[in-house]
Amino acid sequence: MASYEEVEQVTKFLQSKIKTQPIVGIVCGSGLGKLAEEVQDPTIIPYTDIPGFPVSTVPGHEGKLVFGKLGGKEVVLMQGRSHCYEGYPPQKIALPIRCMKLLGVRTLLVTNAAGGINRKYKVGDVMIIKDHINLAGFAGVNPLVGPNDERFGPRFPAMSGSYDKKYRDLARSVAKNMNMESYLQEGVYSMMVGPAFETVTECRLLEILGVDATGMSTVPEVLVARHCGMKIFGMSLITNECIMEYDSTAFANHEEVLQTGKQRSEDLKKFFSKFVEQIEV
Numbered sequence: 001m002a003s004y005e006e007v008e009q010v011t012k013f014l015q016s017k018i019k020t021q022p023i024v025g026i027v028c029g030s031g032l033g034k035l036a037e038e039v040q041d042p043t044i045i046p047y048t049d050i051p052g053f054p055v056s057t058v059p060g061h062e063g064k065l066v067f068g069k070l071g072g073k074e075v076v077l078m079q080g081r082s083h084c085y086e087g088y089p090p091q092k093i094a095l096p097i098r099c100m101k102l103l104g105v106r107t108l109l110v111t112n113a114a115g116g117i118n119r120k121y122k123v124g125d126v127m128i129i130k131d132h133i134n135l136a137g138f139a140g141v142n143p144l145v146g147p148n149d150e151r152f153g154p155r156f157p158a159m160s161g162s163y164d165k166k167y168r169d170l171a172r173s174v175a176k177n178m179n180m181e182s183y184l185q186e187g188v189y190s191m192m193v194g195p196a197f198e199t200v201t202e203c204r205l206l207e208i209l210g211v212d213a214t215g216m217s218t219v220p221e222v223l224v225a226r227h228c229g230m231k232i233f234g235m236s237l238i239t240n241e242c243i244m245e246y247d248s249t250a251f252a253n254h255e256e257v258l259q260t261g262k263q264r265s266e267d268l269k270k271f272f273s274k275f276v277e278q279i280e281v
């Protein structure tokens, strides 16, 4: 667990490298980092240059922090994230979000690549996240475990209403204006630690639990962002169908995940530029 002072130290390092003050933070999921190309006047800092910052080790995660303007607002964009399965404790994954908070970020936009559990979902659909199940939390994986520093937030934060209703409404309206409706969904995301993809029975269990899409990220970031009072919007790209039949010969794989990300990246770039332009922070 990084202390408040350690988070402050990393934040001061970042402030010494930038001239702007971001108010919106964005986390790009697997294969979704191309959104960084939309950031105007970028200042780019590789994670490896930031003392104490978790470094991404997975293909599809560039591992760069990009500061600049998007949709007329000052943003900080994480081009790639780290995950628990890379060996990071969830508290370490929380650090960039807490740095964002100390930098002045008020709204967090999280994206991810996810497998479609809902049988109506197709590869290439985008899902507005309306809620999540912290399945990893059932096994004790939660970045808020440990001493609580009230300067970040309360010991017992409420998690209902985490995914801002106004942002979800706005997202639907922006998507409608972009003719994205044919592949737009709204649903529940779940996180397991990974890195193994789910068994057939696990997928069926998630379906029974009311999950629409599943992945290995996002929830730790949302827990920490909610804890420190940020407004949150989340979006999953359905990059693959989860395997629901025991005799299926198909397999989930990271190559398909990255390929689908590539195919939807132009639409998502446009969507997020317009969305950031219109959100109230």
Ligand SMILES: O=P(O)(O)O[C@H]1O[C@H](CO)[C@@H](O)[C@H]1O
Pocket (backbone or CB within 6 Å): 028, 029, 030, 031, 058, 081, 083, 111, 112, 113, 114, 194, 215, 216, 217, 218, 253, 254, 257
């Ligand atoms: O959640 P993001 O970072 O988008 O990545 C998802 O894609 C990877 C599996 O292909 C896993 O890391 C999973 O969490």
Ligand SMILES: Nc1nc2[nH]cnc2c(=O)[nH]1
Pocket (backbone or CB within 6 Å): 113, 114, 115, 116, 192, 194, 196, 197, 198, 214, 215, 216, 239, 240, 241, 242, 252, 257
């Ligand atoms: N757990 C999980 N994570 C993913 N990320 C992208 N696709 C998937 C998936 O099918 N399962």
